[in-house]
Amino acid sequence: MGVLYTAIQHAHSGLRWIVLILLIAAIARAYSRRRSGVLYPGKDKLALFAFISVHLQLLLGLLLFLWLSPYGIAADPLEGGGSAVAKYYNYVHWWAMLLAVAIVTIGYIKAKKQAELNKGYKTIGVYYAIGLLIMLAAIPWPFYSGLESVGWS
Ligand code: HEM
Known part of the structure; x- marks a missing residue:
């Protein structure tokens, strides 16, 4: 289990860069x-690859959150348990990222339906940009002083 946890944790951490690059590229092209x-x-x-990478990240995140990570649901912070880091994942990271993935998903599907209206690229640009901003805010960056002060390294 330990090996699987480490592997998925690293994959989830590394995939962030691919997600961010693909989102930025898709937004730039759409505009x-x-x-x-x-x-x-x-x-x-590009919009499709960004869409796929975001959903892959969601899948890895769910595996960590629901099963493998000691900071996920297993820490039980909703019942008052868990460290400050676990609270961050349970109250902030997971909800914010779910919202960001939902917004990207809606944007991609909406754009598809707007093909004849010539609105598709605008929809991709706007929805993906909102999703990207939420993700940037909810990534546990090492320089977040709030997380450092609660033991994040
Ligand atoms: C879709 C965009 C997402 C991005 C860019 C993202 C990014 C990250 C990053 C950078 C980390 C820190 C990894 C490390 O270096 O140790 C992390 C940790 C984590 N993420 Fe996400 N995440 C996303 C979505 C999600 C979702 C949707 C969930 C839950 C369903 C989730 C659950 C977790 C958990 C539980 C951890 C802690 C893993 C551990 O160290 O035990 N993530 N995420």
């Missing part, structure tokens, strides 16, 4: 295509 008046073709490869 530039929108500005040059390109019609949304109903699907966009």
